[in-house]
Amino acid sequence: MIGRQNWAIIPLKGFMGSRLGDVVTSNKNLGLAGAAVLIVGLFCPIVTLPFLGNVNIFNDGTNLIALVLLAIAVIGGAMALNGREHDTLWPGVAGAVILVYHFATLQYRLSQMRSSMDELKDNPFAGLAKTAVGAIQLQWGWLVLAAGAGLLVYAGIRARRELEQPLTALPDSPAKTVAGISTLLAVGVIGWTIAGGSIKTAGSDTGQNASGLSSTISDGVGLPSVEAEGPGPEEAAYIRNNLKLYGLETKYYESMLDGRVPGVDFKIKNNGGRTLNRVKVKVVFQDSQGKPIAEEEYSPIWVVENSYSSDNNTPLRPNYIWQNEKDHFYNAKSVPSEWAEGKATATITDIEFAPRK
Incomplete structure (x- = not known):
């Protein structure tokens, strides 16, 4: 009976080891895929602007938000590549927070621009302004960016569950470092856009084209202005x-x-x-x-x-x-x-x- 029990346990241990290896490999692939998709999303169209057409967030590497998201993707990919799939959670959450904040801000400011059209009802150029604002459309690049951040988060959560580790646990120094850097990047870029953000809408400055529409969104998406008057x-x-x-x-x-x-x-x-x-x-x-x-x-x-x-x-x-x-x-x-x-x-x-x- 003892011999039979030993023979039964050995295959079971081998099976469990194989399953655990498959799970680790799967989490690693999810983390790497999330990082890759997030990077690809930087070059996908996120908005259509009048006269400019489809534009992406990367902008030849001159947009701070894009550079921060690129850094977050690199950190997440490095964690997955080095067998720390559970730490992809932090860059994933940071990326998601940045994307949610800027998407919501963009939606709000587009809504403000559209509502300001009521102030131009007696202006002969109101039709031109409404056409230009109506031409601004969000594009599918947001979905790609969201999918990349989501995969990083999912890989981290799945790995932590396999390790029976609490979601917010920081068990060692590398985990604390990754969490700290990710948080700093998210807070920093959002703080930068809040400090430098501005909205200029028709009628908000009586000394500046009161009969026209001028709107510049400077915290993620620059929107062109629509001038209602000719040259001074x-x-x-x-x-x-x-x-x-x-x-x-x-x-x-x-x-x-x-x-x-x-x-x-x-x-x-x-x-x-x-x-x-x-x-x-x-x-x-x-x-x-x-x-x-x-x-x-x-x-x-x-x-x-x-x-x-x-x-x-x-x-x-x-x-x-x-x-x-x-x-x-x-x-x-x-x-x-x-x-x-x-x-x-x-x-x-x-x-x-x-x-x-």
């Missing part, structure tokens, strides 16, 4: 005396996505002594008789604080020249077929000076 006297004089728009080319271009479409290309040189944060250009398309039949507006220069997109987020400094990247052009898909190819005029309609230092 100083701006108009600067446009007339110091800005040169040249090299205008309007023709049908071959687009990989849309096929043959009307397009626009041009250059702008700043011959003055001021740096410009925004330049607006209006292109008027003409038929074969030279009569205008359509128009498009573009903002080749548009500096938005903490924007996720860097396509046109560089100011136009004195003596600098702006031009499109090679083989790039501005799309004009709404131009009707009656347009005579090559017949168009382009005008700089408004500018915004950078603050003097």
Whole structure:
């Protein structure tokens, strides 16, 4: 009987050891997958902005929130890789807190922007402002980011249950270090955005475009402003005396996505002594008789604080020249077929000076 009992126990121990190894490997894979998905999410579109299109949170590595989330993903992946799957809980929770805070803040401020449209009901440019605000849409990148943080949290909770360890336990120095760094990163980036965040809405500053809408969200997503007025006297004089728009080319271009479409290309040189944060250009398309039949507006220069997109987020400094990247052009898909190819005029309609230092 004793011999039989020993033979029965040995396979059971082997089976339990195999099961435990499978669980550890599974938790490790979950942690690594969570870190990888969180990193991928940094490059996925999280919002669509008028004129800018889809933008992601990484923004060429210039966004602090993205860098913090990247650090959190690296910490979580390192914990999983080194057999400390139970410690992926802390970076996962930190990432989730950051994402929830910024998503909620963005939703709130978008709601504030939309509600401020009521103040423009008697403004002739209200339709333009509402169209621009209505074009702002959240994108699926948020789901990818949430999935990455969620996997890190799930891997940590699952590993702690297997070890019969309390969820908030910090049994050794490495666990305390990871928890401390994760907490510091989350609190730090949220505190930074609260300290530097600001909302500017129509009517909130009577001395600043009271009839227009200007909204800048500086704690995660930079949203472009919609100006309801044309240039002031100083701006108009600067446009007339110091800005040169040249090299205008309007023709049908071959687009990989849309096929043959009307397009626009041009250059702008700043011959003055001021740096410009925004330049607006209006292109008027003409038929074969030279009569205008359509128009498009573009903002080749548009500096938005903490924007996720860097396509046109560089100011136009004195003596600098702006031009499109090679083989790039501005799309004009709404131009009707009656347009005579090559017949168009382009005008700089408004500018915004950078603050003097």
